[in-house]
Amino acid sequence: MIANPDDDINLLRIINTPRRGIGRKTIEEISAIATARKCSLWTSMNALVAAGDTPISEKTRIDLEMFINFVTERRATMLSGKDLSNKVKKMVDEIDYWSYLVQEYQKNEKAARYKFLNIDSLINSISTWEKDPDNFKKSLYDYLNRITLISRDDSEEEDKGKVNLMTIHASKGLEFPVVFIIGCEDGIIPHARSMEENDGNVEEERRLFYVAITRARDKLFISSCQRRRKMGGVVECTPSPFLDEIPEALVEYHEPKEPVETADALDILAKMKAKFIM
DSSP states (O other): OOSOTTOHHHHHHHTTSSOOSOOHHHHHHHHHHHHHHTOOHHHHHHHHHHOSSOSSOHHHHHHHHHHHHHHHHHHHHHSSSSOHHHHHHHHHHHTTHHHHHHHHTTTOHHHHHHHHHHHHHHHHHHHHHHHOTTOOOOSHHHHHHHHHHHHHHHHTOSOOSOOOOOOTGGGTTOOEEEEEEOOOBTBBTTBHHHHHHOSSHHHHHHHHHHHHHTTEEEEEEEOOOSEEEETTEEEEOOBOGGGGGSOGGGOOOOOOOOOOOHHHHHHHHHHHHHHHOO
């Protein structure tokens, strides 16, 4: 997000992580302005803070201004070369990310440590990259471009006999000839929690779905279950409401085949046994 503040998806992921007092209503206000002006959330946020007459409280305005200043200051230091890994480490310390994880995972310190180790791995990765004598440019842009190229190289190996299984977040920046989005059901896409919290997360889920469908270059297959096992029982499932937002002309529906009758199934099984059992 520091590299590209206009990346709405990543802005929503970090705007209140760790907690900065920027809640649901504020994000809804920012989103409404962005939609009306057809601009990014970052541009909308700056406009909201700069406006003399705003619908937000003075405390909220200060919280937003502090967030904007934080990102702006990091951009000033991180987009230039030199010592990027230490700058990232300093930023992680400055936002006290470890304390945030401890608070979020009060009953599972192991999970908090695991997530913090991911941050350490990222910093070590940057440090290793910086020490490579073949890297003449060492800015944040250069690092992000490098890891994007590595990911793309991995997906273009000569061995075609494999499937890349990944989350939607991990697929950002990548493209594939054929993409399968599985489990495209209400409660999964969008996630049930985003509906319960009602704090603007539905819009983020919609953006993530857009990311998923635009990973496909040639063909996109979207599937959903009619029923699914959950909590020891079976629940009926409905397709994601996001599917209704795709233009009808772009969609081809494949209805499931009629189930095979028991008698027919037994007849098929008998024929298979006769063929393979001597």
